Amino acid sequence: MKAVIAPIFVFALSICLASSCMADEKGVQSPPATHQAATLNHGPRWTRNPSNLIINPSHFSLPTGELGFNTSDPCVLYSEKTKSWHAFFSSNSDKLDKQFLMHATSKEATNGWRVLPLPALDAGAANSWDARTVETCSIVEIEVGPTQSNYYLFYSGANTMDGDDADVYSMGLAFSTDLQSFHRIDARNSPKKADGLLFDPVEAFPKTPGVTSGVVTDPSVMYQDGSFKMWFFCAAKNESGEFIDGGICYASSADGLNWQHQGALPTLMNDKAPGVIAQQPTVIYNPQSRLYEMWAVIDDPAYASYGIEGLAVGGYFHATSADGLQWTYTDKTAYDFTWDSTIPSENKGMGNGPTVVYAKGIYYLFYSSFSDQRIPTVDYPPFTWGLNLAIKN
Template identity: 25%
Template sequence: MKRIFMAIGITLLLLAVPAAIVLSATNSVWNKYNGNPIMFYGPPAGWDDFSIYSTEVMYWDHNDADPSNDEFYMWYSGTSYNLNEKNIGFATSEDGMTWTKYEGNPVLIVSNFGEWDHDRINAPSVLYDYDDNTWKMWYAGVSIYNGGYAIGYATSPDGRNWTKYGDRWVFDSSGYADTFDGYSVLSPEVIKKDGKFHMWYAGNGGIASNQIGYAISEDGIHWDRVSDEPVLRVGPEGAWDEGETVSPAIIVDQQKTIHMWYQGSDGTKSFTGIGHATSTDGVNWQKDGANPLMLGENLGAWDAERVFYPTVAEDASGRRYLWYHARRENMDTIPFKLGLAFYDFEFEPTPTPTPLPGVTPPPPPVDPVIPADGETCRQGSNACLFLPTVRR
């Protein structure tokens, strides 16, 4: 049987700390790859030419004698300049560092005007269901900018060609103003365990801006909330995560302990980091005493601010990888890029070989600049696209 190691989406906004970041009191660390960033937005006029973010990565074991044939699969959100919308793309990698975007991207797009998810779709959560040999995706969608999100569902025979389920979402806000998810539900993370689908999601409503809830389904379509209350609440006044807990990311270890990584923000939202919590039942969570676990780098670094949406996967040997998105400044006109960290590794996988002497590798993309006249140009390019409003 093939093995899939699920991955995760989370959001971070970070401050200056060393590259090796303490994960817990056991001195396990996340070591950032010194070749970061490893993936960029696409070329001008492309579907993802402004920013890439909100990924889901899994390790796919092809179940043959040569483990080098195994791959990492990634589904990610991309933002377009000219369309000013967000769709979902697909990429593959042999080592988790060097990624090839699928030529047929985007693989899941917004619906027609007037439908529930026509403005943007993002935050994919993907698994392969061995019971019916089908790839399944849950994603957040919204019909109007700054509107309330709902969660949609799609299926695929190959992870690349997707069909949305009907013309409606499968999970919506509660609709009650006094509940934590009364206005919006987003950032789903779904696993299949003991024959049922388990979803942790961010809910928006009530006093706190986002807190994490939990729902269960027999078929991945019809969902029941386990509780009307969040299962991972914001911290107490003065805590690093008193403002929100959002973007859950789940892995179940061999001891059946459920691990969650999540984004937390302070009360002013000026500080955002990533935390970790564990549970044995998915409802009662213990936050890590070392939280927050990962922060940004020094001012001026590519990931100095707005490090977010990490996704975690394990390879066949149990080594754990974390991908995250970041940008150098917390401005809507600054694009996100993809970085990588290794969990407690004693070595780093070998990246793509260095080009031979005399062969000049292509330079990384240059971040766009936003002139005052409302045009958006990429430095070093003749392409210039009108962009009246840039939205994250």
């Protein structure tokens, strides 16, 4: 449940939980006029699914018995093996003061979603690197036979949930052969000799001297031409706690365990405002155009008072690349997909980065929103934080 990083010169990571970042209903207004009019500037427009919210967190229970609050940071897969859609999203428990990854399935992307009763991946063991939260996932399916696939669930995790610069997020991996039970890679297979752990912020910046801590999170992973490719948000700090590098990083791996890091990609810096960096990427490859496509969040302080402070966004920017490394923005000043406050399913705000799935010539964009629709009447905040879908051909 990552917050948007503010100016590049001031490193601030805020993680807002249900207990500490409730938006006051009276403080939710219409969006800033300068962005309200922003529209899609390339290709067909996105069409929102008329059945949004497709997953309403107020109508499923966590293993603790609490009603769901957030369905944030989704990662989504359509599996030919199961003939179903699978959505994984982070949801936090006030009772446990932890966050885990839930799993929902549907035969149709547009409706019929069912949240499974147990988490796909729980927070890690006590005192482990991911003991308090697992979140911001990416799911990859690799076929190993006519009836068998292996599933790689990449995620970020931390052993604090302070919501400030003290948080250090690292990257992890869990594995499944049936999409039902996921198991962390064990310490013997981990490059860091810790269950689940792949790499930490220091490793993400091989060419940046002086990195001592930071954040690696929001992975978007694909398996292509025999190797894994990962784009993810990265932020590096030096010994004095100063932000010294960051943005969207890239790494590749032959086995999903050992990664070769390129560091932050300079072409993904966005200059619509001084000192603002891109984050929360989702990447697909379009075989028709032979281009990689990315949607990313770029912080806009104008939305700080909407939805949940630090997590509300005005929309998603779009970029393309021939090699996955050198990127060109479609438009640096207008969103490809824009929050619409007049739509009931997102009338209290839009939050976090999306995930995009490209299947059979159709783009499926799954995104989180804040809404005052279908809220329980007892012991619940004035909005829900649900999952939505938009489609374009």
